[in-house]
Amino acid sequence: MRKDIYDKMQILSDSAKYDVSCSSSGTENNYKTGELGATQTSGICHSFTADGRCISLLKVLLTNFCIYDCAYCINKVSNDIPRAAFAPRELADITMNFYKRNYIEGLFLSSGIIDNEDHTMNLILRTLRILRNEYKFNGYIHVKLIPGSDARLIEQVVQLASRVSSNIELPSDKSLKLLAPNKTKEKVLQPLKLARDISMERNKKPIGMSTQLIVGATPETDMDILNLSSVMYDKALLKRVYYSAYIPVNDDKNLPILATSKPPLLREHRLYQADWLLRFYSFKADEILNSDNPNLDEELDPKMVWALNNMQYFPMEINKASLEELIRIPGIGVRGASKIINARRFKRLNFSDLKQLKISTKKAKYFIVCNGKYQKDIPMYRENIKLDYLKPPKPKELSLFDIDYSAITGEI
Amino acid sequence: MTLVYDGTFEGFLSLVYEVYYKKFQVEKILREFPATLILDDIITIEYDEKKSLKVLESLKLKFTKKNFSVILNVFMCDSKEFELNLLHFIIAGFKNQKQLENINLPFVQNIQNLQKELFRHNHKMTGFTRFVELEDGLLYAKIDSKFNVVYFLGQHFLKRFNNQRYIIHDIKRQVAFIKENNFVGVQNVAEFETPKVSVNEEKFSKLWQTFFTSVSIESRKNKKLQRQMVPLLYRTYMNEFHN
Numbered sequence: 001m002r003k004d005i006y007d008k009m010q011i012l013s014d015s016a017k018y019d020v021s022c023s024s025s026g027t028e029n030n031y032k033t034g035e036l037g038a039t040q041t042s043g044i045c046h047s048f049t050a051d052g053r054c055i056s057l058l059k060v061l062l063t064n065f066c067i068y069d070c071a072y073c074i075n076k077v078s079n080d081i082p083r084a085a086f087a088p089r090e091l092a093d094i095t096m097n098f099y100k101r102n103y104i105e106g107l108f109l110s111s112g113i114i115d116n117e118d119h120t121m122n123l124i125l126r127t128l129r130i131l132r133n134e135y136k137f138n139g140y141i142h143v144k145l146i147p148g149s150d151a152r153l154i155e156q157v158v159q160l161a162s163r164v165s166s167n168i169e170l171p172s173d174k175s176l177k178l179l180a181p182n183k184t185k186e187k188v189l190q191p192l193k194l195a196r197d198i199s200m201e202r203n204k205k206p207i208g209m210s211t212q213l214i215v216g217a218t219p220e221t222d223m224d225i226l227n228l229s230s231v232m233y234d235k236a237l238l239k240r241v242y243y244s245a246y247i248p249v250n251d252d253k254n255l256p257i258l259a260t261s262k263p264p265l266l267r268e269h270r271l272y273q274a275d276w277l278l279r280f281y282s283f284k285a286d287e288i289l290n291s292d293n294p295n296l297d298e299e300l301d302p303k304m305v306w307a308l309n310n311m312q313y314f315p316m317e318i319n320k321a322s323l324e325e326l327i328r329i330p331g332i333g334v335r336g337a338s339k340i341i342n343a344r345r346f347k348r349l350n351f352s353d354l355k356q357l358k359i360s361t362k363k364a365k366y367f368i369v370c371n372g373k374y375q376k377d378i379p380m381y382r383e384n385i386k387l388d389y390l391k392p393p394k395p396k397e398l399s400l401f402d403i404d405y406s407a408i409t410g411e412i
Numbered sequence: 413m414t415l416v417y418d419g420t421f422e423g424f425l426s427l428v429y430e431v432y433y434k435k436f437q438v439e440k441i442l443r444e445f446p447a448t449l450i451l452d453d454i455i456t457i458e459y460d461e462k463k464s465l466k467v468l469e470s471l472k473l474k475f476t477k478k479n480f481s482v483i484l485n486v487f488m489c490d491s492k493e494f495e496l497n498l499l500h501f502i503i504a505g506f507k508n509q510k511q512l513e514n515i516n517l518p519f520v521q522n523i524q525n526l527q528k529e530l531f532r533h534n535h536k537m538t539g540f541t542r543f544v545e546l547e548d549g550l551l552y553a554k555i556d557s558k559f560n561v562v563y564f565l566g567q568h569f570l571k572r573f574n575n576q577r578y579i580i581h582d583i584k585r586q587v588a589f590i591k592e593n594n595f596v597g598v599q600n601v602a603e604f605e606t607p608k609v610s611v612n613e614e615k616f617s618k619l620w621q622t623f624f625t626s627v628s629i630e631s632r633k634n635k636k637l638q639r640q641m642v643p644l645l646y647r648t649y650m651n652e653f654h655n
Contacts, residue, residue, distance in 0.1 A: 005615075005619065006618065006619065006622050009619050009622045009623055009626070010622050010626045013622075013623045013626045013627050014626045014627070016627070017626070017627045017628070017629055018629070029571070031571040031572060031574060032574070033574055034574055034575050035574055035575055036572070036573065036574065036575055036576065037572055038571040038572040038574075040538075042535070044535070044538055044539040045539050045641070046539040046540070047539070047540070047624065047642065047650065047652055048637075048638045048641040048642045049624065049627055049628035049629075049638065050625075050628040050633055050634075050635060050638055051628050051629050051630075051632040051633050051634050051637075051638070052632075052634040052635075052636075052637025052638045052640070052641060053628075053629075053632075054641070055624070055627065056539075058623065059627060060623075094616070094619065097545075097612065097616045098616065098619075098620060099572075100543065100545065100551060100573070100576065101542060101543045101544065101545070101551070101616060101617075101620070102539075102541050102542060102543050102553070102569075103542070103620050105539075139572070245632075247629065247631055247632070262631065263631060263632065265632070339515065342513070342515055343514075343515050343516055346514045346515075346516050347516055353516065356516070356518075356521070357515065357521070
């Protein structure tokens with residue numbers, strides 16, 4: 001049966017949706033007079049799906065035909081699912097028309113491996129050429145590099161794309177061997193290293209790159225994952241690591257069976273929080289986790305955990321602490337810290353001033369001194385703070401009429 | 413004391429003049445004469461070109477470029493009662509520009525927050541505005557927005573739709589940003605015929621809706637989060653939310 005364009009869109013976006021990355025930020029403004037398209041440094045979200053994730057880019061696969069057989073992937077060759085492919089020009093036309101209606105910020109192009117790696121990369125490159133050279137499109141284009149494709153092809157893609165990525169998917173070589181027999185760690189890292197070297201040669205700033213790690217499909221600890229991310233950031237290989245809570249789409253004897261039907265979203269959330277600490281709060285990976293505590297706490301966020309384990313730094317005087325110190329206080333972020341610094345040039349701040357500045361002290365109050373004053377209710381010990389912070393909110397005062405008489409009298 | 417002015421920027425400048433020279437103790441500023449009785453002195457300030465110009469001149473002279481644009485921006489937040497805070501902001505600015513950085517002052521914080529809210533709103537609108545292509549290739553967007561942001565939006569799209577003609581039409585405020593071959597800028601638009609869309613319009617709108625539904629992951633469904641990210645007030649003209 002021939003598929004119409006709506007079927008193709010349905011199939012190919014459905015197959016691409018497990019890629020988390022959808023950011024369009026971090027590029028410089030690049031519009032040209034008389035041409036279409038510009039990128040915005042902050043990135044723009046154009047809509048939000050029913051699962052609450054941002055839609056910024058038209059995220060599709062060029063094709064979901066694939067010769068690989070990765071256990072976790074919905075498009076693996078042994079799956080019996082509807083397959084489709086876009087022609088490069090067809091996809092370029094859709095992109096242009098979506099862009100003109102302001103549906104999207106640009107294109108996120110990935111693909112299953114059709115025939116072989118080089119052929120697939122070539123099709124992607126052709127789409128890029130139509131968009132950039134023929135249609136003069138300056139909007140955002142994110143390309144997933146195909147591991148194992150020719151260096152010359154990668155070089156040309158890197159020149160045309162705004163950002164490239166290659167998904168590592170699994171945090172260790174052992175897991176890769178188990179679940180993705182056609183991939184090795186070397187193979188998935190190869191395009192990233194290549195792309196970095198190529199863009200470093202051309203201009204001083206390396207092209208933005210990202211990767212994705214699946215969380216909860218294999219037994220790696222949070223420490224393994226975070227260490228991997230932190231190494232990538234340090235080597236300037238990546239700008240961003242995405243974490244994707246494992247969602248079972250296939251049955252495979254090597255895949256775990258989830259205890260609940262929901263993907264491990266809280267673990268994913270905690271990993272993102274820890275990742276933010278690495279990137280914006282100058283934390284080191286070993287400050288957040290170590291071999292005694294290899295996993296992130298589910299109840300408390302990683303910064304709070306760090307603070308409770310390092311009480312020697314606290315309490316901090318809000319009126320004296322430096323920016324670097326302020327952002328280590330749980331509940332105070334980069335924005336809050338700069339507000340404090342701005343406000344204290346004019347007066348000494350106390351607790352009510354923080355409230356007036358709309359800085360939440362729910363977490364911070366245990367760790368700060370405002371103008372020499374410390375909150376009096378809770379003694380400054382690890383256990384007391386934890387207990388107080390985690391205690392359920394006070395129930396509303398019962399009025400006489402709210403009492404459930406049936407529980408007492410047995411009446412229904 | 414309650415003051416009433418005509419709701420325009422020029423009228424507000426006249427009000428600033430009166431308050432500054434007559435040293436009124438203002439408690440409330442209204443845009444229309446109240447229908448109900450208030451037990452308070454009410455003075456209506458008429459627009460006076462000379463007075464307004466004088467205030468405008470001194471604003472340009474005494475205020476830093478940044479603070480001057482704050483005043484203009486805050487005036488775009490027309491669905492909020494910003495007048496009293498803005499009045500304090502201007503009078504404090506005449507005395508000392510440095511004080512306008514002091515976020516411990518309630519009115520400075522209020523004005524700064526309002527400007528932030530405006531920019532945040534505008535940023536969301538840059539993503540949530542939807543264009544349709546008309547028969548002659550012109551891109552036409554209807555918007556329904558909390559603040560008066562057509563100018564900012566128009567500027568934003570000037571970069572990305574540099575080779576296109578487009579109109580961004582604020583239906584409620586009856587203003588539009590127009591980029592035609594020979595005109596670029598904001599205009600009042602009292603009436604606008606419902607235009608004919610191009611032949612391709614339905615196809616791409618349907619494709620977009622197909623994409624929108626199929627990228628969502630069922631097992632992560634979270635309608636509350638979606639509501640938080642795209643509040644209902646933005647959805648009036650977003651085609652993916654109206655099937």
